[in-house]
Amino acid sequence: MAEAEKTLEIIKAFTGDSTADSMILMTAAIVLIPMVAAVLLIAIRYIEVRGKLQVSPLRAAVIGNLSILLSTGISITVLSMYFANYVKGIQTPYIEASWEFIAGTKLEWAFLIDPLSAMMGALLGIIALMIHFYAYDYMRHGEEEVTRFFAFLNFFTGSMWGFIYAGNLFNSLIFWELLGVSSYFLIGYYWYKPSASAAAMKAFLYNKVGDVGFLVGIFLTYGKTGGDLSYTHIFELIHKGELSASTLAVPAILIFLAAVGKSSQFPLFGWLPEAMEGPTPVSALLHSSTMVKAGLLLLMRNFLMLYDVGGFEAVLPDVSIPPAAIITWIGILTALLGALMATTSTDIKRILAFSTISQLGYIASAIGAGGLSPAFFHLISHATFKSLLFLCAGAVIHNLHHVQDIREMGGLYRHMKWTAITMGIGLLALAGFPFMSGFVSKDAVILSIANSDIPFKEGAQAIGLLTAAITAFYSTRMFYVVFLGEERYDKEKIVPHASSKLMLFPLITLASLVVIESIWFSIGLIAHLAELELPEIFLFEGFLGNMFGVHTPTDGALQGIIYSTIMVFIGMGAAIYFYKINPNARESIRSSLKFFEDFINNRFGVDIAIFWFVDHVALPIGNAFKTFDSVVVDGLVNFFGRTASLAIADFSDQFDQKVIDGIVNGSAYSIKYSVQRLRKLQDGIVGDYAKFMILGIGMLLLVFNLFFGKLALF
Amino acid sequence: MELEWFVYLSLILFSIGILGVLTQKTAIRILFSVELILNSANINFVAFNSYLQSTTSGTVIDQYMGWVFAMVVIALAAAEAAVGLAIFISLYRNFREIVVANIYELAESEEDE
Amino acid sequence: MVEFFDFFFVINALFIVFSGLGVLFAKRVMQSALSLIFTLVGVANVFLLVNSEYLWVIQVSVYGGGIAVLLLFAGRLTSNEEDHFSFDRSDFLISFLFVLLILANLFVFISKSIPSQRGNIYTTDNGQLLLRQFFTNIWQANQGLGVILPFIALMFLAALLASVKLAIKEDE
Structure with a gap:
């Protein structure tokens, strides 16, 4: 179990600290710039639709890219400013600022800069910049409405930035919903395809389930924190012991429900594969650092709410598992199920989507096990390699003219060498090949589970290791089937060619980022194992731990590494055996395990169960309410309407007709009569008007002379 | 020669001007009458200015404010004459006369009744 | 006398x-x-x-x-x-009565409101127009005028523009 040891140092901006002030203003700029660009692009799109203007894709892309570039620069500046103190040995504080939003309440616009938001903001910036850059080349060929695409992409990124820097639960909710809306627009970008609009709707509704949990959780927290939802306030209360995690267990579970929806944990993971209907850059952004990471970020934000001895006891006396254990177990289950689904899938993007679900499960389980730093560690490495993988997959799909089935690929290495190499790097990281970034971080995750005190942690650890093997299997399988082996695509129609330089630039940048991360993390790992004294910046996980003030025990690190290395090699070996050496064995195993494959392809029946639940439980309940409403409530209303109201209505009708109409008609008639006389005066001759004016002045003077002041005659 | 004399003179001139405005038929004569009214105002300004100069000791601006207002009135009259000339020409062009009693575009048209 | x-x-x-x-x-x-x-x-x-x-x-x-x-x-x-000049007797009479109303009232007003300290307001030294004082007066009046001159100028400008606009014959 991790122990929180960081003392709280909260700096309120705009109270004298000029550095904090400028950082907060920069944060606001980071959020606003993409939003403004999005609004601008929407306006341009509106004019385009009206047929007044045709904006070239390049210009739209330039607007989108420039805004993201600007925001990224600022976010990196914020990060470096934030860590400037840390390098000097000063503890990193929480910097927050808030503006009144609803007068008289503590519902405020608040920005919070802490290690989490500073690092995540910069990471999002770098990845989003690469994806935006890539998106131009991807979208410009034969795609209409690039303006709309970039508008929503910018809006999406801006919302995520807003969510990252949000300083209280209320703000988080706002940007959370903005993320949901913009993801709806982006997934349904090809709105004319029924599957795309259905997928958008599905994603939106699945997320809504979580959102309800979030909202109710906020309400409960609101009551318990005295109306102040700011994170720093909650942290303070918890640190002082005025608010214990056991009283916050139910809000914590509800907030976890929100994360389940957004980060597609079991059982609400059905929407994520469908979300592949959107353009590939959207998938890359959605899966790497924005949408699905928002849920996990929310959990990390509310980290302190999740931990306490006792947990559920206050609410459910007989159940002694804390919310954290629920999170761990759901996370690790999601990891396993996601990996299994990735194994049987044949759609290149869906394999990656399922692997995202699996990796998100890892991160969630680490959060549950108290490993905040391993979770963030894995989040960083996953964000990097998953964006790389999606961009590579996009390049492949682009080259093959929107063929997504890996069975119709193969042998592409010869034609697109650089894409293959970058994708290979990404897949190695995903598979957890020793000393790649994914290996180090996944190891930290499994280690944090092993060192936690959740119930049945050994089982969770074993599932984690098994999942690592499966991950290695499907990664290797994917690389082999797509890039090696025989060329199975339609050679008459499709001539693969190397990706354009514009596309390769983000790929190579991200691939080198993965390599740099791998080297960096490996140095930390080796230094940790060999107990070397290195500058702290090399010991990445320890550095993160210092940042968050939550240190995870690292007992048994060497064992863990050995285990996972073995599992990875088993997985890779199995893939090579079944796909290269002996494909017949694969087919025989497949036919004998057909029912299992179908089970996996049906997503373990989870979606079916959800639909059954909606059809047979939720809808009947809704219909029952509807019937109650139409029969009982309407009956009462109608009864009163027919009997009691009629008498009153009769009386008031009579009153209305006799008295009120009489008054109205009488006054109208008298006015009409006098006006008919008075209109004769309006003869249009100016001189006559002047006469009346003079007469009026004369009368006024007369009155004045006669009655007023010391001048009065009388 | 007292202040009252000037004010009564101004009053008489003002009344003549008003009478003119009310009774004259052509626009140009109405404008003449307006000039008379303005001049009566000027007499007042100047007379009171002179009276205050002799009885009080204010600043320069206080002592000459009446003059300044008289100047403003003269300037106003000039501007008015210029605009009036333009209006008359425009009217004349449209109606071939400037008898205001015959120009009653402001009245409701007979057909509406 | x-x-x-x-x-x-x-x-x-x-x-x-x-x-x-x-x-x-x-x-x-x-x-x-x-x-x-x-x-x-x-x-x-x-x-x-x-x-x-x-x-x-x-x-x-x-x-x-x-x-x-x-x-x-x-x-x-x-x-x-x-x-x-044409003369409409009844019209003239009505107008005259109205004006008389004003005239009478203003007369009453003035006779009651003129300052009680009545005196000769004609105060030039011995009734002589001195050249020096003449120019001093001009200078001092200009001091006062300087405050209000911009407004006069603006008024003239507006009048000029309006008259030009009105007087220009419309293209037909």
């Missing part, structure tokens, strides 16, 4: 009133305009009486010269030869 300037004032006032009436009742527009010029010159003489030589100059040159000529122009340009 009746001093010279009192005498001059009365004569001048009569001149103003009669020429003012002449503006109203002259047969032809040109006669009316001439009468107006007489009135203006009479008013200028009143200014001279109360020691306002500068305004006298302005009144005679700008008003009597410039504006009156402008009005003469207007009369020439717009009047028909048959445009004579």
Whole structure:
């Protein structure tokens, strides 16, 4: 179990600290710039639709890219400013600022800069910049409405930035919903395809389930924190012991429900594969650092709410598992199920989507096990390699003219060498090949589970290791089937060619980022194992731990590494055996395990169960309410309407007709009569008007002379 | 020669001007009458200015404010004459006369009744 | 005894009133305009009486010269030869009554509100116009005028623009 040891140092901006002030203003700029660009692009799109203007894709892309570039620069500046103190040995504080939003309440616009938001903001910036850059080349060929695409992409990124820097639960909710809306627009970008609009709707509704949990959780927290939802306030209360995690267990579970929806944990993971209907850059952004990471970020934000001895006891006396254990177990289950689904899938993007679900499960389980730093560690490495993988997959799909089935690929290495190499790097990281970034971080995750005190942690650890093997299997399988082996695509129609330089630039940048991360993390790992004294910046996980003030025990690190290395090699070996050496064995195993494959392809029946639940439980309940409403409530209303109201209505009708109409008609008639006389005066001759004016002045003077002041005659 | 004399003179001139405005038929004569009214105002300004100069000791601006207002009135009259000339020409062009009693575009048209 | 300037004032006032009436009742527009010029010159003489030589100059040159000529122009340009003064007796009577109402009331008002400290307001040293004081007065009046001159200038500009706009013949 991790122990929180960081003392709280909260700096309120705009109270004298000029550095904090400028950082907060920069944060606001980071959020606003993409939003403004999005609004601008929407306006341009509106004019385009009206047929007044045709904006070239390049210009739209330039607007989108420039805004993201600007925001990224600022976010990196914020990060470096934030860590400037840390390098000097000063503890990193929480910097927050808030503006009144609803007068008289503590519902405020608040920005919070802490290690989490500073690092995540910069990471999002770098990845989003690469994806935006890539998106131009991807979208410009034969795609209409690039303006709309970039508008929503910018809006999406801006919302995520807003969510990252949000300083209280209320703000988080706002940007959370903005993320949901913009993801709806982006997934349904090809709105004319029924599957795309259905997928958008599905994603939106699945997320809504979580959102309800979030909202109710906020309400409960609101009551318990005295109306102040700011994170720093909650942290303070918890640190002082005025608010214990056991009283916050139910809000914590509800907030976890929100994360389940957004980060597609079991059982609400059905929407994520469908979300592949959107353009590939959207998938890359959605899966790497924005949408699905928002849920996990929310959990990390509310980290302190999740931990306490006792947990559920206050609410459910007989159940002694804390919310954290629920999170761990759901996370690790999601990891396993996601990996299994990735194994049987044949759609290149869906394999990656399922692997995202699996990796998100890892991160969630680490959060549950108290490993905040391993979770963030894995989040960083996953964000990097998953964006790389999606961009590579996009390049492949682009080259093959929107063929997504890996069975119709193969042998592409010869034609697109650089894409293959970058994708290979990404897949190695995903598979957890020793000393790649994914290996180090996944190891930290499994280690944090092993060192936690959740119930049945050994089982969770074993599932984690098994999942690592499966991950290695499907990664290797994917690389082999797509890039090696025989060329199975339609050679008459499709001539693969190397990706354009514009596309390769983000790929190579991200691939080198993965390599740099791998080297960096490996140095930390080796230094940790060999107990070397290195500058702290090399010991990445320890550095993160210092940042968050939550240190995870690292007992048994060497064992863990050995285990996972073995599992990875088993997985890779199995893939090579079944796909290269002996494909017949694969087919025989497949036919004998057909029912299992179908089970996996049906997503373990989870979606079916959800639909059954909606059809047979939720809808009947809704219909029952509807019937109650139409029969009982309407009956009462109608009864009163027919009997009691009629008498009153009769009386008031009579009153209305006799008295009120009489008054109205009488006054109208008298006015009409006098006006008919008075209109004769309006003869249009100016001189006559002047006469009346003079007469009026004369009368006024007369009155004045006669009655007023010391001048009065009388 | 007292202040009252000037004010009564101004009053008489003002009344003549008003009478003119009310009774004259052509626009140009109405404008003449307006000039008379303005001049009566000027007499007042100047007379009171002179009276205050002799009885009080204010600043320069206080002592000459009446003059300044008289100047403003003269300037106003000039501007008015210029605009009036333009209006008359425009009217004349449209109606071939400037008898205001015959120009009653402001009245409701007979057909509406 | 009746001093010279009192005498001059009365004569001048009569001149103003009669020429003012002449503006109203002259047969032809040109006669009316001439009468107006007489009135203006009479008013200028009143200014001279109360020691306002500068305004006298302005009144005679700008008003009597410039504006009156402008009005003469207007009369020439717009009047028909048959445009004579016409007299509608009942209309005139009504108007006269209205004006009389104002006149009487203002008379009452003035007679009650004129400051009680009545005195000779004509205060030039021994009734002499000193050249030096004349120029001093001009300078001081200009001091006051400087405050208000921009407004006058703006007013002129507006009037000029409006008249040009009105006078330009529409393209037909």
